[in-house]
Amino acid sequence: MSRNFLIDSFQSTKDGSKCGINPMSKKSKTFWNKLFVILAMALLTWELRADSFELNGEYTDLFKAVRRGKLEELEPLVESFIAQGKNISDALNEPYPSGLRTHKQNLLHEACKWDRLEIIEYLISKGLDVNAKDELGLTPLMIAVSTKHRYYNKDSNSVTTSSISSEKIRYLLLKGADPLAKSKSGMTLLHYAAYRGLDWFVEDLIAAKMDPNASDQNGWTPLHSATSGGHKNTVEILIRKGGNPKVKSEEGYTLIHIAAGHGGANLDLIPFLIQNGANINAKLFDNGETPLHIAVNKNDPQIIRLLLANGALPNIYDSGREKNTPLHIAVTFNFIECAKILLEYGADPNIKDGFNKESAAELAKRMGHRQHMSDLFKNK
Incomplete structure (x- = not known):
């Protein structure tokens, strides 16, 4: 055209x-x-x-x-x-x-x-x-x-x-x-x-x-849209043409939050966003979730490993009612592979959440019927 x-x-x-x-x-x-x-x-x-x-x-x-x-x-x-x-x-x-x-x-x-x-x-x-x-x-x-x-x-x-x-x-x-x-x-x-x-x-x-x-009523820009669609080339074009890679929606969604929630399509996009100044540990305004919290909630080991390898903090708390770390979430939902990766990258199994004052290790042992998960914490 x-x-x-x-x-x-x-x-x-x-x-x-x-x-x-x-x-x-x-x-x-x-x-x-x-x-x-x-x-x-x-x-x-x-x-x-x-x-x-x-x-x-x-x-x-x-x-x-x-x-x-x-x-x-x-x-x-x-x-x-x-x-x-x-x-x-x-x-x-x-x-x-x-x-x-x-x-x-x-x-x-x-x-x-x-x-x-x-x-x-x-x-x-x-x-x-x-x-x-x-x-x-x-x-x-x-x-x-x-x-x-x-x-x-x-x-x-x-x-x-x-x-x-x-x-x-x-x-x-x-x-x-x-x-x-x-x-x-x-x-x-x-x-x-x-x-x-x-x-x-x-x-x-x-x-x-x-x-x-340009943002809609939620503060979502074309960069949020391109990231949601998993289009790395489109994201590159928008940033090259003046799009802000550090942009946040009104609820605090950064591009990495969006990428973390959309799985494999964004494996190449996340490192690119980090190289362009995006904050890998940014928190949502209402519940304090980071991209790592989102990836764990999505039970996405690939994205979890990618985030941790690029500087995501494994022991960071969200600010929701229970104040969970990513490891607490993995244990709660019995996401064994996610828990393994978090522990591999230094997640502390003895940090307590902010609501029940319970560590991930204690939570795993209390949920003893989930044998494979509790086995991860035997010596913790």
Whole structure:
């Protein structure tokens, strides 16, 4: 895609109100921050299958035609709809019979979700707003960038995954899609592109002056998104273009916290973040968990060993109600391999927690029915 074209798209966006929403009250902020993270990440990790999700409601036939990419089916349905004096923009999807929410998306959202360029062109020609937002504040362009398309072929019993269509993105921008739009949670196109690892689009967006440190209502930046997606190359691009590797969300999540919670995809990323100044022992604001606490909670020996080898403190306390060390967590959940690695790197089995005043060794012996774990502490 031409960078000049994308820059022109940014410069043509004059309505400053499109770039954000009113801040929420401090009283409700923490709750809604957590909710928005869940909603945003649920959308970002949504993988679509052509044979999944039964449609429901008055506009089922319209949405089915869009989903199948059958313009010859869609055209007569739309013409009939308009002939009845109805507005095609009012055709919104409804909850599935299972109760799964659909966030009141229109036919253009649906076409972008299923990568149907011919359908997208047709619907825009029929007057559908290229910047229409669903209940989460997502535009068709956001859907196009954020959705991973996964199709099941019943004949060959195989699954294929399509890449995000640059042609589709370019077409939406040509038709006036707002590159500065934000979702209700404050996420930008750069957040979505970073999560998907769309390096070409990330570079274009930054070249068009989009801030690599733009944060949503939770303080999550595109770097958090790229790290969540396990895209080391995207993280490198963002940092090279001015992204802050020491960034923290409003709850204290650093990039290493995120990387530690996403396992093997980030084995190469964690050392890179440390080399760029990230604090491997940073604590979350509410419970004081470090990346090492998170990795132990995830029962991830590979990440635990990597963190310890790069300077993670094995005896560091969290600041939750029980004030646990990573070793206390490993013993509590009977994560034997994790406990072995922690002991190997100097975890003290005799340090007591801050609530029960019990050491990891005492805890292991008290839970004697877990023989293999208690065996680790026989001489401790």
